[in-house]
Amino acid sequence: MALVPEVSGNEVNGLGEGRTRRARTVYWAVDPETIAHGQMQRFFYRADPDNAAVNRARANREKLLDEAVPSVSGTPVERTPADWLAALRAYAADNECDRVGACRFDPAWLYEGEDETWRTVVMIAVHHDYSEIAHAPDGRAGAEVIRQYGRAAFSAKRIAGWLRAQGWPAEPVTGPMTGKILLIPPAIEAGFGELGKHGSIIDPEFGSSFRLSAVLTDAPIEPTPKAEHGIDDFCMNCRICEDACPPEAIAPEKQQVRGETKWYVDFDKCLPFFNEHHGCAICIAECPWSRPGVGLNLAQKLARRRERG
Ligand code: SF4
Ligand code: SF4
Numbered sequence: 652m653a654l655v656p657e658v659s660g661n662e663v664n665g666l667g668e669g670r671t672r673r674a675r676t677v678y679w680a681v682d683p684e685t686i687a688h689g690q691m692q693r694f695f696y697r698a699d700p701d702n703a704a705v706n707r708a709r710a711n712r713e714k715l716l717d718e719a720v721p722s723v724s725g726t727p728v729e730r731t732p733a734d735w736l737a738a739l740r741a742y743a744a745d746n747e748c749d750r751v752g753a754c755r756f757d758p759a760w761l762y763e764g765e766d767e768t769w770r771t772v773v774m775i776a777v778h779h780d781y782s783e784i785a786h787a788p789d790g791r792a793g794a795e796v797i798r799q800y801g802r803a804a805f806s807a808k809r810i811a812g813w814l815r816a817q818g819w820p821a822e823p824v825t826g827p828m829t830g831k832i833l834l835i836p837p838a839i840e841a842g843f844g845e846l847g848k849h850g851s852i853i854d855p856e857f858g859s860s861f862r863l864s865a866v867l868t869d870a871p872i873e874p875t876p877k878a879e880h881g882i883d884d885f886c887m888n889c890r891i892c893e894d895a896c897p898p899e900a901i902a903p904e905k906q907q908v909r910g911e912t913k914w915y916v917d918f919d920k921c922l923p924f925f926n927e928h929h930g931c932a933i934c935i936a937e938c939p940w941s942r943p944g945v946g947l948n949l950a951q952k953l954a955r956r957r958e959r960g
Pocket of ligand 1: 849895896897898899900901916920921922924925930931932933934935
């Protein structure tokens, strides 16, 4: 708590602001010195220095992050957008990616101060092993999160290299320090699920038990459709994550954030607990959609209820 800055993370994040604006980095900055919560971010990496599982996962992820991505070469390969999507799906499936999708790039997803233009965002999801994430907030769950960020980074770098080898500019974006772009909005746009009350995406197959990475590219890949399963409505009547969150950081009602009304997690309440408990993840583990086999059944029930009107 001694490292908490004077400015509220919620203020940086635009809580209560009615005007639409780009996001500012609250946490997970590439250079922690550039953000108000930088000292807290540094603390995260010092919190449990002797945890062997966490250290192993971090060392492995660092190795993956250090691997070079080949440069763009040759004339851009031409395919129809549908053929690009089919080729991407086949390649991604062989490269640690549990789900791949695509959407048109929207500059509104860039952090304030970033200025880039791309045609397509390729979204990548990797599924947690639930038997590990279920140990949240123990370091065992923290190590699983780092392992999955490693897989997501591996996949993004492979896909970027694959696109570059076919003559198309492509840049991998790996989490949690994405540097330039938010990952949740393009993931929702690419059909990866709906925003849950706990601030993470929920999908019937993976629940909210997955991690994201992305590739920004000019290759004309067909967008995958946005998906709605009635999860937003479900969250209105569920409070499992609210009750399970030790610092009571999950808001019971949607909040206005940068001109949008949406589910919101109080950054200032979540972060100290998150930092002292290996990234916490209790809300992800406790969400019923995350439990193996539960999400698909829930989605079917909700679909039947919608059909009955
Ligand atoms: S990560 Fe932990 S502290 Fe943060 S909202 Fe989820 S349950 Fe609460
Ligand atoms: S625990 Fe319940 S309210 Fe929270 S995100 Fe999951 S479904 Fe929504």
